[in-house]
Amino acid sequence: MLCGVNGPQTSFSFAPELHAFVTAEHITARAPVVTDGSSTLGHVVESLGVPLTEVGRLVVDGSEVSVAHIPRAGEHIEVRGVERPQRVPGAPLRFLLDVHLGTLARRLRLLGVDAAYTNEDPGDAALAALSAKERRVLLSRDRGLLRRREIWAGAFVYSDRPDDQLRDVLERFAPTLAPWTRCTACNGRLADADKESVREHLQHGTQRTYDVFAQCTACGRVYWRGAHHARLEAIVEKALRYSAG
Numbered sequence: 001m002l003c004g005v006n007g008p009q010t011s012f013s014f015a016p017e018l019h020a021f022v023t024a025e026h027i028t029a030r031a032p033v034v035t036d037g038s039s040t041l042g043h044v045v046e047s048l049g050v051p052l053t054e055v056g057r058l059v060v061d062g063s064e065v066s067v068a069h070i071p072r073a074g075e076h077i078e079v080r081g082v083e084r085p086q087r088v089p090g091a092p093l094r095f096l097l098d099v100h101l102g103t104l105a106r107r108l109r110l111l112g113v114d115a116a117y118t119n120e121d122p123g124d125a126a127l128a129a130l131s132a133k134e135r136r137v138l139l140s141r142d143r144g145l146l147r148r149r150e151i152w153a154g155a156f157v158y159s160d161r162p163d164d165q166l167r168d169v170l171e172r173f174a175p176t177l178a179p180w181t182r183c184t185a186c187n188g189r190l191a192d193a194d195k196e197s198v199r200e201h202l203q204h205g206t207q208r209t210y211d212v213f214a215q216c217t218a219c220g221r222v223y224w225r226g227a228h229h230a231r232l233e234a235i236v237e238k239a240l241r242y243s244a245g
């Protein structure tokens with residue numbers, strides 16, 4: 001499709017955040033791109049390696065065009081990144097994370113953000129279908145998965161470090177945070193609980209030492225302010241800070 005000898009020749013420039021996806025010649029120079037004269041701009045951009053989930057405005061010689069635009073000879077095409085915070089219209093903001101993003105899923109849940117995730121990989125087709133069915137933004141580091149047409153909305157996760165991943169998602173989507181309201185194990189809602197009603201779930205040492213504060217309404221897991229609390233508190237505090245500023 002690309003690099004044919006007879007099609008129209010165009011040139012591209014990409015926003016810095018998209019440089020992770022394109023080859024060096026497209027970062028440093030406006031390398032010529034020969035198209036076939038019938039493929040859409042969306043298709044051409046994808047063929048150059050950029051998932052459309054990461055593409056914001058497309059500007060051709062100063063005018064904005066859609067992904068359906070057919071590139072013509074001599075055009076210079078500017079590919080911009082998504083605007084932050086990114087608004088996802090049509091449904092409450094909810095996420096679906098692929099099998100590699102378990103830590104990020106648990107941190108989002110800790111902050112009260114609806115984050116569906118399972119550590120048993122259902123496969124790309126099932127994930128994409130679930131994104132469509134439940135209108136969830138699919139988070140992934142897999143470009144092939146993000147290219148699937150069925151997905152309702154998606155976002156590439158740029159870092160492989162959970163701290164950076166969390167900051168990236170919070171900055172990009174600015175979800176409403178409600179720390180300590182969601183089960184980190186299953187994504188269910190937490191309800192207040194008193195120690196008496198959950199005594200059977202607690203080990204003896206826990207009974208004596210800690211105050212129970214919540215129980216998951218979906219899986220029954222009991223939460224208390226225990227040994228890991230300071231570390232989790234630090235994650236929450238940091239998230240609230242950068243979400244506020």
Ligand SMILES: [Zn+2]
Binds near residue numbers: 183219
């Ligand atoms: Zn649960």
